[in-house]
Amino acid sequence: MEGEGGEKGRHALGEALGRLGRRLFPRREAQRDITGEVFEDGAPGVPEARAREWALVLSARGVPHGLSRDGALWRIRVPVRHAAQAVEEIRAYIRENRADETGASRLPRPIPARGVAWVMAGLCLLFVFLISDPVVFGKRLNFTRMGAGDTGAMLFSGQWWRAVTALTLHADMAHLVGNVAVGGLFMAFLCREAGVGTGFFLALAAGAAGNSLKAVVQGPGHHFLGASTAVFGALGVLGGLRTLCGMRGLSLRQAAPFAAGLMLLALLGAGDEEGGDKIDLAGHFFGFAAGMLLGVADGALKARKRRPDGPAVDRALGGAAMLAVLLSWVSAWYGWSWR
Template sequence: MKPMEMERIFKNLPQKKADLILLILASQNIGARVEKKLTPGESGQVRQFDILVFREQTADAVKSVDQYFRENKFFGLPKRIQEVEISSFNTPAAYVIMGLLLAIHLICLKLGIHREMILKFGASSLYIGQGETFRAITALFLHSDGQHILGNLAGILIFGAPLISLSGYGTGPFLLLCAGTSGNLVNAYFHQTALLSIGFSTAVMGAAGALAAYQMIDSRRPFQLNRLIPLFAGATLVGLFSQGENTDISAHVFGFMAGIFWGFIFFPLSKILRKFFRPKIMEPVALFLVLSIFGSAIWTGF
């Protein structure tokens, strides 16, 4: 008698999800087998599980699991357990960025060069149009007053830290820098004035836009417009509380749009690159690029 063949129907599951699916199948008298494997992750080897069922029961197994999640989606049971924990309070890179912004602001005030630095490194269409594109980067790290910088520090916690937690300690800041710089460049293109614009809020709005892009392209869940409402509301609040002299509302809007644009490129590309390069390589390289770009911008300005 020919043995019954088994078919792999669920792959790369975390343990909790695999246990739940096994329980669902067992309740329907569907025979299943689980295979454990180790895959490379950010913190080393990660245990993942594949579930196999007899080929004759494949259709029933898929139907039972799908029906269970559809019936229980209103009780807080997601279709796929999130494997990456997103946290605002467990992201050292975000605190480093906050400390850097605060240190720059305090040093400028202490040395009495605050106004001089804004004139020398603030973003302005007049100067950027003359080739001083470094201003689109350096302007992100300058703030007009205490309210301005505190609003942006809060924005980093709300949007920047989750983005860094989601993407990585190197690639996250790189995405922030890309979105913020792009927002300033586009803003300078459309605003043909000599107005000097400063502040990290363009990058903060870029983080909000990138998170919105992630929500839209996340294949684990069907897109729902109401999931973006908290992002829009939070971005509006950050914009309101990060006002100050030399701030530009339109730069916030362009920063948000730039974040969406780069998010649509970054997240799919990052997923591909991680198949070839481990995070232990990608993150330091991305962080080195961020520091190099920032350092080059300051050097060019002087």
């Protein structure tokens, strides 16, 4: 009897130790890489943002999973017995979030820092050259006098090119550095949404439209210069794009980018005009308003897929922006009238 009881005790102890061992050192289930199964494209990996987004979906649905990095891309693995469920959960999430035609969900795009930095560096060199009154062929050129904003000349002499040339002129280095610093920040976020060429084209268009509106509304007798109108135009375009792009209906969420833009306009809108203490709120406001209208229009066309898109279009619009600045300065050089 004693031997039988001891045998049972040892058996029970063995089972308890076995259960404890299985809990402490669980047997690894066979894992399956489902990264290329979601879109059935055999993709070797996805960006980190998308992988983590999918991981959150699986966590919310209670599906065990794991992430692994493979170079610049990420993979997501699940136990084999959960593979079908995991793929279907991710696909359902993508469908619910109105995936585009390729099945890729809308994720934040990376900021094109290098492209924006190169363009801003080129613009900075141009701005410095224009305010330095350089000597060309023995003659000192005063570009500020040649191309500064003058509402009277715009209205009565047809010199509407001043709406563009004034954007490239500054009162001094402090004025220039301030516009470049704030403008670079706004342009980085705008170019993430629209592309580098398209972003600078829209900012230039908004700045020129804002200066033109300033001339029409305020009438003759006003002088202005500086890129701040285009800077706040970029802010308006960004607000307009974020308000409409990819969203439907009217909601507080839609109005958030617009409200954020107005708040930034109120906080940063006070600036110098021609280096004095005069605040050019009119130029900032008109630039922001023109940019908002352009952003809303571009966002609406994008949402309805009525505007051509892609790298070629982006480069073309960037080239158009450069051509517009060049044509405006040629007009300033020869004193042409745009009537």
